Amino acid sequence: MADLLDFGMTALGDLLTPRLAQRLRAGGSPVRYADRALIHARGDVRPGLSMVRSGSVRFGNPGSDGSYIVITVMGPGQCFGEFSLFADLPRTHDAVAIGETVVDQISRTAFDAILAEEPELSRIMLTAVTGRLHAAMELIDDMRRLPLPVRAAKLIWQMSRSSSRPSACVRCTQTELAFALGVSRVSSGKALAVLQKLGLVEPGYGQIGIPDRDRLEAWIGARAKLSALSA
CATH class of the missing domain: 2.60.120.10 (Jelly Rolls)
Known part of the structure; x- marks a missing residue:
């Protein structure tokens, strides 16, 4: 975790x-x-x-x-x-x-x-x-501004920031993702299903794959209501 x-x-x-x-x-x-x-x-x-x-x-x-x-x-x-x-x-x-x-x-x-x-x-x-x-x-x-699939995508992308590769895989179960998002396991599963259908993530056993981090980031950016903050 x-x-x-x-x-x-x-x-x-x-x-x-x-x-x-x-x-x-x-x-x-x-x-x-x-x-x-x-x-x-x-x-x-x-x-x-x-x-x-x-x-x-x-x-x-x-x-x-x-x-x-x-x-x-x-x-x-x-x-x-x-x-x-x-x-x-x-x-x-x-x-x-x-x-x-x-x-x-x-x-x-x-x-x-x-x-x-x-x-x-x-x-x-x-x-x-x-x-x-x-x-x-x-x-x-x-939580107040973004739909759940976008929040889930943003959290998954944030967890992948330590990777410098175009694709990445983060260690996270769907239950842990639900905990982090403050929603039920069913709700987080539906959000993941939306992202999976779009080809943005690949849920697996104890992990979530990201085929293309740049594409995921662009998808989030197009739906975010605020500009991203740089560290």
């Missing part, structure tokens, strides 16, 4: 120097969670920063109608808990382990002690949080 984890966000672990990464890890306590174990619940107010060491963490909330909406999935190097750490705000979503997962739990006291000695950490944290907000703003606009 690695290709689907960040939705264009830079993981904190990718921004940290090896020394700072070691300081944070040493300041935290590694906690092991079994598959589907609850890491924290919506409304939890315990302050602290959590960094995924291994495995994955799914964030979502159940609705009163029995539905369950996943907002994102995080993997190794990604962090969560900034709301509680910096603003004393409650957790907004349930966090659940996907598979055997290890999370480094860093208390506010430990984090503040590290920050006092490592002022560079504040700039890195700000960069990570701002990048996440930037991606979230784009996603919100897409």
Whole structure:
């Protein structure tokens, strides 16, 4: 699921120097969670920063109608808990382990002690949080503006950005795609069927092929309501 984890966000672990990464890890306590174990619940107010060491963490909330909406999935190097750490705000979503997962739990006291000695950490944290907000703003606009097949195509294309080849294949199941889009498995399947009929994608077992990335990008661009942002 690695290709689907960040939705264009830079993981904190990718921004940290090896020394700072070691300081944070040493300041935290590694906690092991079994598959589907609850890491924290919506409304939890315990302050602290959590960094995924291994495995994955799914964030979502159940609705009163029995539905369950996943907002994102995080993997190794990604962090969560900034709301509680910096603003004393409650957790907004349930966090659940996907598979055997290890999370480094860093208390506010430990984090503040590290920050006092490592002022560079504040700039890195700000960069990570701002990048996440930037991606979230784009996603919100897409959800309100674009039809589901276009949103699905855009997400698949974004997941292929690390490839320099004309064709590409991203690791993503149709269930994971539905999670990322915030829709049902049936709805995401219909969107994929539209893209497949147009020859833009080739769904497979645990992956989605892109025969021609340039053609997919052009198709998205012709239907997007806003000009694309460059990094």
